[in-house]
Amino acid sequence: MNVPVANAREINELLARYGVKFGIYKNGTFNEQLFPFDAIPRIISAEDFSHMEKGLIQRVDALNMFLRDIYSDRKIIKDGVIPEDFVCASKGYLAQCADLIPSKGIYSHISGIDLVQAKDGTWYILEDNLRIPSGASYPLIARELCRMASPGLFEGGRIADNRNYASLLKNTMDYVNCGGINVILTPGRLNAAYFEHSYFAEKTGAVLVQNTDLFVEDNILYMKDYQGGKTRVGAVYRRISDEYLDPLTFLPESLIGVPHIMDAYRAGNTAIINAPGNGVADDKGIYYFVPKMVKYYLGEEPILKNAPTYLPFYDEDRKFVLDNLEKLVIKDVSEAGGYGVVFGRDMTREQLESWRRLITEQSRRFIAQEVIDFIDLEIAENDKTVMRKADLRAFVLSGEKTQVWASGLTRFSRKADSFVVNSSQGGGFKDTWVLSQE
Amino acid sequence: MGSITRININNLFWLGRYVERVFITLNSFFKYSDRFIDGGQETYEKYLEDINVPNIYKNSEDFFTRYVFDMSNPDSIIANLDRALGNGIVLRDEIKTPSLAYLQMAMDRFKACEGTKKIRYDMLPVRDALYAFWGSADNNMTNVDALRIIHLGKSVERVDMYLRLGYSAEEISAELNNLLKHISRYDSYGITIVNADACDALKSAVRDNIRIDRQRSYILENVENLIEVTIFETTSV
Structure with a gap:
């Protein structure tokens, strides 16, 4: 598929217009900057995506089963599949979450799975992100802007429409909601991903809150309005780390957490998305064992390979x-x-x-x-096309069923020969097209 | 009142105030810069005195640059636009992305005008973007109560600035009436952010047809005390 790139300037202008930024701390100073966008999309064939989709659902289901097991019976340890050392020594393992089953038994509601494609076409999983994976908002808004700047490219329905992410997210929040409104808990304006927090609040209808907007009374979480009234909160899509979530359970010095929120969660009165304690499953050490988890919990061969x-x-x-x-x-x-x-x-x-x-x-x-010699993607740079390393963060949402968003965040390195694609280290992003037909 | 957080009430109110402050000061500055073309008696010192802003400038050139474009000068127009944008950014979910985009466009265009020799012409898109912001907010905001708070901020700012900038008694009276209409809507919603004493004072000022020209400082004081949103946390932008 030959894709023109003449709209790069227009799309970057639109991204600036809509304030699509991320924050970065450098030398102690906070700066917001635009996330460099490359207009040449990554294209994934329908066949490739179908294979990847099955593998991702399998993997995330197994990871959710692992989390439930590890915080309850620990059968996988007792059966000698994973050494206990790797669980208990993990920084992501939270003893406070033991025997705590979240709403509908789902731990990782939003999973960001990083993949790369080797030159032989094989997709490899690089890492699982099960705590607060970020980045879906960028390809989501970029697609909207690309369709505005280059409508002709999208004619004929050949490319799967990815603009359903907000409804997938809302459905996930609604499914685990324990009664009350949905909120997105942000640490505030100076967080690196603040754009994403506010954009998802807008698109899902959840209320964007900070910790001072929330309080717990009789193990029920409420949002207080400005008149002193209170509204029950049934689901919290929190965008702050576990250790800062509740100063009475985790770090007492946390100024961005909500006291007693873990009590409301423990009582089953509110859902926390993603569940606290997920870090034990996306630990780079535990990554090694994920294929074993798939076999252990599902009795299946892993569809997608680890590096x-x-x-x-x-x-x-x-x-x-x-x-x-x-x-x-x-x-x-x-x-x-x-x-x-x-x-x-x-x-x-x-x-x-x-x-x-x-x-x-x-x-x-x-x-x-x-070191996987993963494929280079074409990047437009100063009226030329150069080849750069890129990965793909796929987003898997687990609610009533586990679904893979037909898109993803393709991040690329802006430096030749560099494998580091992270936005915090200067990387850019592309739209990710999943073809709806061959 | 829907699901508006305490912090957002403050942000909404100040968003309305700052957007209007930028708009009014920009217009006021344009009038001044037009008169400045002809030379004569017009000085920046007189202008600053009129708008009650401290004179920290070395000369007219310094004034032209720093009063308009210096972000580190808290009284500059761009600093107020930055505060408007900062409030807008934390309110994206309320005001919606298209409305926020107009504030971003105003800022981008504003910055691009630095150094221009034809400021009134080059800044026209800034004013257009601010007009468009209000249209977009009215059109896109689904939380009517949140929209009313922004308009309340706008109305308070107007009365405040009109009083400071020497607008006519008729203009002030009209805007004061407009503000009191806003307040009466809030009375019917049982909203408690209005200072009742200040509100009564303003109502009686209008009802008794007090001569506004002689009561400017009295009215200004009551306008400043009218809304008690400052009891909430200060917006950090």
Whole structure:
């Protein structure tokens, strides 16, 4: 499919007009900037998407089953599939969530699964994001603007319409709602993803709130209006991290949380989206075990592959990692956003030795992966087309059923030869077209 | 009253005030800059005195630049537009994306005008965007109560600025009546943000046909006390 790119300027102007920005802290200063958009879309065939869709649903269902298990019976540990160390030592495991079953038993309502496509066409899962995956708003509004700037491209219904994300999100919130209104809880204007919080509030009809708008009384969560009245809240799509959610349960110094919200949640009077404690399942160390989870919980072979991964925790894997460090990428399991990622090939001999010592001493802290030579995508740059690395964040929503949004956030590196695509590190994004027919 | 949070009431009210403040000060500045073309007795010092803004400027060139375009000057027009935009950004879900876009366009255009020699011409799209903002808000906002709060802010700002800028007694009286009509709507909703004493004072000022020219500071004081939204948290923008 040959796609013209003459509308890049118009679309970027429209993105500026509609305030499509993200915040970034640099040297202690907060700046909002436009998220660079490239007008050449990533195109995914209907066949590819169908395969990917089945794999993503399978994976997210298994991850939800894992979360329910790990916070209740822990059968997967008892049966020796995952070592207990990897669960209890995970920063994302929250003992406060033990034996706490959320509304409708769903933990990860919105899952952001990062994939890359290798040059042979195989899709690999790079990581699962089950806490507060962000980014869906950008391709959502970009599609709206692309259809405005280049209507001809979308004629004939060849491209799946992705503008249903807000209704998928609303349906998910409604499904788990325990009685009351839906709210989106934002830490405020200076959060990196504030555009997304406010845009989803607008599009779903949920009320955008900050912690001072909410209070708990008799284990019921309320929003207070300006007259002192109160409205019951049945579902909270929270955009703040677990540890800041409730100062009486987690970090006492949190100034952005809602005291006693965990009591309302525990009593089954409000849903929290995504459930607190999900971090244990998107830990980079647990990632290694997800294919095993699929087999264990669903009795199926995983449809989508993990990138080949080694756990230095295991003697055999550690030996391989130490012997082949210069060929591998090392990831710190506690980091996110492209931080804590180092490539062995970029290290000096001294650095390699230093990393070998560190990995030996702190084997649980790191994973090692083979570097997938994933495909480059065309990017328009100064009237030329250049090739850059790109990934895809697919969004999977779990409500009455598990659904994959027929689109996603394609992020690309703006630097030649760089594999880091994160917006916080200068990456851009593209529209992601899923073809509705071949 | 629907689901309006306490913080948003404050933001809505100040959004209305700041958008109107930008609009009025821009118009006022345009009139001044037109008179300035002819030279004569017109000075920026007189203008600043009229609008009750401290004179921190070295000369007329410094005034032209910093009063209009200096974001770090809290009295500049662009600083007020930035406050309007900041309030708009935190109200996207209430005012809707198309309305916010007009504030963003006003800001982008405003910044692009810095250094121009034909400011009234180049700034026309800024005024257009502000007009469009009001049309878009009226057209797109689904929460009528939230819309009324913005208009309440606009009306308060108008009376306030008209009093400060030496508008005629007829213009002030008309806007004061308009403001009191807004307030009466809020009475029927049982809204408690109106200071009853200040409201009574303004009603009697209009009813008794007090000579507005002699009562400007009295009316201004009561207008400033009329809405008690400042009891809520200050907008952080």
